Amino acid sequence: DADVTQTPRNRITKTGKRIMLECSQTKGHDRMYWYRQDPGLGLRLIYYSFDVKDINKGEISDGYSVSRQAQAKFSLSLESAIPNQTALYFCATSDLRGGLTAQYFGPGTRLTVL
Amino acid sequence: AQSVTQLGSHVSVSEGALVLLRCNYSSSVPPYLFWYVQYPNQGLQLLLKYTTGATLVKGINGFEAEFKKSETSFHLTKPSAHMSDAAEYFCEGAQKLVFGQGTRLTINP
Numbered sequence: 001d002a003d004v005t006q007t008p009r010n011r012i013t014k015t016g017k018r019i020m021l022e023c024s025q026t027k028g029h030d031r032m033y034w035y036r037q038d039p040g041l042g043l044r045l046i047y048y049s050f051d052v053k054d055i056n057k058g059e060i061s062d063g064y065s066v067s068r069q070a071q072a073k074f075s076l077s078l079e080s081a082i083p084n085q086t087a088l089y090f091c092a093t094s095d096l097r098g099g100l101t102a103q104y105f106g107p108g109t110r111l112t113v114l
Numbered sequence: 115a116q117s118v119t120q121l122g123s124h125v126s127v128s129e130g131a132l133v134l135l136r137c138n139y140s141s142s143v144p145p146y147l148f149w150y151v152q153y154p155n156q157g158l159q160l161l162l163k164y165t166t167g168a169t170l171v172k173g174i175n176g177f178e179a180e181f182k183k184s185e186t187s188f189h190l191t192k193p194s195a196h197m198s199d200a201a202e203y204f205c206e207g208a209q210k211l212v213f214g215q216g217t218r219l220t221i222n223p
Contacts, residue, residue, distance in 0.1 A: 042204060043158075048211065092158075102148060
């Protein structure tokens with residue numbers, strides 16, 4: 001089974017709808033992240049969480065919110081989706097034990113807002 | 115500004131040729147630098163990382179990168195390209211969670 005899972009994998013929605021993207025991990029990591037990927041822009045950080053009680057805004061948090069329901073779960077919400085939120089969204093996890101470690105990424109959710 | 119810049123959004127090489135993917139970081143980005151690879155329809159996977167110590171870092175699949183503080187660079191190389199190397203590659207300033215724009219590598223037979 002995958003260590004980091006994202007649901008749904010694909011979603012098409014309409015402008016103004018509320019959307020939730022979910023992320024679960026079995027790696028036991030404390031840190032979780034949400035990124036969006038756009039062609040030519042790389043990955044940009046939306047929100048991150050260093051533990052269950054910690055939520056931090058990233059570079060592009062406007063229009064998004066998150067919830068860290070448990071160590072293993074971190075969901076991203078678009079309260080009122082707009083077309084420029086069409087992108088590929090990735091969840092990632094990392095563990096600071098042993099120093100600065102790599103992030104482990106989920107397979108991504110492709111979101112289209114019409 | 116804290117930034118990581120990858121020169122060249124698309125690099126094309128012949129099979130067996132040298133691969134060179136460029137990454138430069140701004141002086142405000144702490145030199146904890148990672149390279150990731152993304153295959154089609156997948157998430158990113160770590161190739162290699164530099165935190166401290168030896169400046170030449172070896173990673174998976176025959177890739178390596180050299181940290182050069184004087185040039186603020188962390189370029190990724192592979193002596194001989196293989197068809198399976200075709201993917202998108204990302205450089206990251208790990209402490210600041212800043213990614214470069216990505217470089218798509220195409221391998222010509």
